[in-house]
Amino acid sequence: MTKHYFFIINPVYRIKANSLEKEIISFFKSREDKYQIVFSKNLNNLSQLAKEAVQLKVDVVIACGGDGTVNKVGQILIGKKIKFGIVPIGSGNGLANHFQIPKNYYRALKVIVKGVTKKMDVGRVDNRYFFSNIGFGIEAEFIRNYNFLNIHGLMGYFLSFFKSIFSFKSCVLEIVSENKKIMIIADVLMILNANEQGYGISLSRSPKIDDGSFEVLIIDKTNPIYFIYLTLLVLLGFSIKKKKKVRCLFMKDFKITSKKHYINMQIDGEFDFIMKNNIHIRVIPKGIDVLC
Secondary structure, three states, rough: OOOEEEEEOOOHHHHHHHHHHHHHHHHHOOOOOOEEEEOOOOOOHHHHHHHHHOOOOOOEEEEEHHHHHHHHHHHHOOOOOOEEEEEEEEOOOOOHHHOOOOOOOHHHHHHHHHOEEEEEEEEEOOOOEEEOOOEEHHHHHHHHHHHOOOOOOHHHHHHHHHHHHHHHHHOEEEEEEOEEEEEEEEEEEEOOOOOOOOOOOOOOOOOOOOOOOOEEEEEOOOHHHHHHHHHHHHHOOOOOOOOOOOOEEEEEEEEEEEEOOEEEEEEEEEEEEOOOOEEEEEEEEEEEEEEO
């Protein structure tokens, strides 16, 4: 039975995008399946293209980009019977890494046409969605600095990291769920759905993508030297869960309130400034089918 594949490519990484387009055309030459390739105009256009794919009643929609692209395309497919594929060509590919989707284009396309899916939980923060994680504190400051510096690759990560840890002031947040109320003064608060960050490190190996809950990781206020120590442990693949200043919780539905009149956060690797002091986070169990 032939299928209809709809590829949405983020052209920010132009060389990768053009190479991928050629690989898709070559790959489908010997197949009877129907396929379409569309390039987004900008980040917001990605969701509109995904809506068009839904209206066309395609079988598979494939997000070609990083975690930001995956987020914009994937949120349109939540609750739909359309399968969701990923070809990682972004600077941050956390969800693709979680599912061990190859960076090699041909092998990634083989995963897509094989048709094996896994249902994954989706996070909802107010009226928006996330697939990998959301972060507050130094985590959000890091993404903001990375965007501001506009230096891609390891050098951009390095400069953004050190700028963030030496300029950031700990955030004061209240976390309230049905049976918990916690006040924290933290350098980092992470809500983890998947086990890997977009920039290739894993703060925790334990989050399961289909268990109906988030892992909430808190790094309490500390000093830059100790924070660098924790970061080095993570980069080397060690767990920091039992280290001083680190706490882990498991939650499904909760609210976060800031002492300030706004909240800085990152959602799947994209910085967001929210002009209010509270947000509602909850899990949508097994909300989307991911080809892996």
